[in-house]
Structure formats: C-alpha cells, structure tokens
Amino acid sequence: MKQKLIQVGLIVVILIALGFVVKQLKPKPYTYERILVDTVANKVFSQTITVGQAMEMPAASPFSEGKNAYPAYKCLKDGTIFAFEEPAVSQDAPPVNPDLMTPKCPVCGSTEVTIPELPEGQKSMDVPGPVQIVKPAVK
Ligand SMILES: [Zn+2]
Numbered sequence: 001m002k003q004k005l006i007q008v009g010l011i012v013v014i015l016i017a018l019g020f021v022v023k024q025l026k027p028k029p030y031t032y033e034r035i036l037v038d039t040v041a042n043k044v045f046s047q048t049i050t051v052g053q054a055m056e057m058p059a060a061s062p063f064s065e066g067k068n069a070y071p072a073y074k075c076l077k078d079g080t081i082f083a084f085e086e087p088a089v090s091q092d093a094p095p096v097n098p099d100l101m102t103p104k105c106p107v108c109g110s111t112e113v114t115i116p117e118l119p120e121g122q123k124s125m126d127v128p129g130p131v132q133i134v135k136p137a138v139k
Helices: 002-025
Strands: 031-038 043-050 067-075 081-084 124-126
Touching: 031 081, 043 067
Parallel strands: none
Antiparallel strands: 031 043, 031 067, 043 124, 067 081
C-alpha cells in the first residue's frame, strides 16, 4: 500500500515536471527595446521590437503622422542626437561593409557615438530639433 502511494507520488511529480518542460519549450516571441528618434516630432522614444520581425525604416512613430522614426544615436563629443538610416540588410544581399554601417555625427563627423538613454521610467523625451538624418556613406 505504501509503495503504491510512492508510485502515485512519483507519477504526479513526473507529470508536473513534464508540464513545466512543455511550458518552457513553447515559443515565446522575444522582444527587445530599441531607441528611435522621430525626426518630425523631435522625440526620442523606445519601441518594442519583436525579434525576427522585419523592421521597416523609417518606422512609424506614435508622435507624428507617417513614418518618421529612425534608430537614434548620440554623439559622445558634442551630444548631438541624430537619426541614422541603416542600410537595408537582406539575407540575399552581399555582406555590408561595416564602415557603411557606422553612424557618424552630422556635426563633427565623429564615429564615437552611443545610443541615447531615456530618463528612468520614461518612454520618450523631447530633443532639440531639427534632428538630422544621417545616411550611410555609400561608396
Ligand atoms: Zn559630434
């Protein structure tokens, strides 16, 4: 009788473990936050992006009509916030020269740039405009 109870207990434990494993295996859309800048509304904001989903550039912005949002960068030397139009990368295309992918400050030409940070707890912030759109230097 006692042994049977142990068996039942084991089966329950195994079932719970299996359920847990199945739950873990379920594909969960992986998302990340990207800092974009709306070049019309002069706003930097964070947008949730789903991995694997093609991101159109420019992207739609919640702050203005149409598609005016680009990845945002900030110059480390003079603090200029600018938009960078990333070259379209497709799987069929030949690998893009990394030099072309490097955003350059439109004011001083520095490549020492970072992604601007939003104030803690905020989803957007105003930036002094006009925000310049930097295009990759295609040779
Ligand atoms: Zn600069």
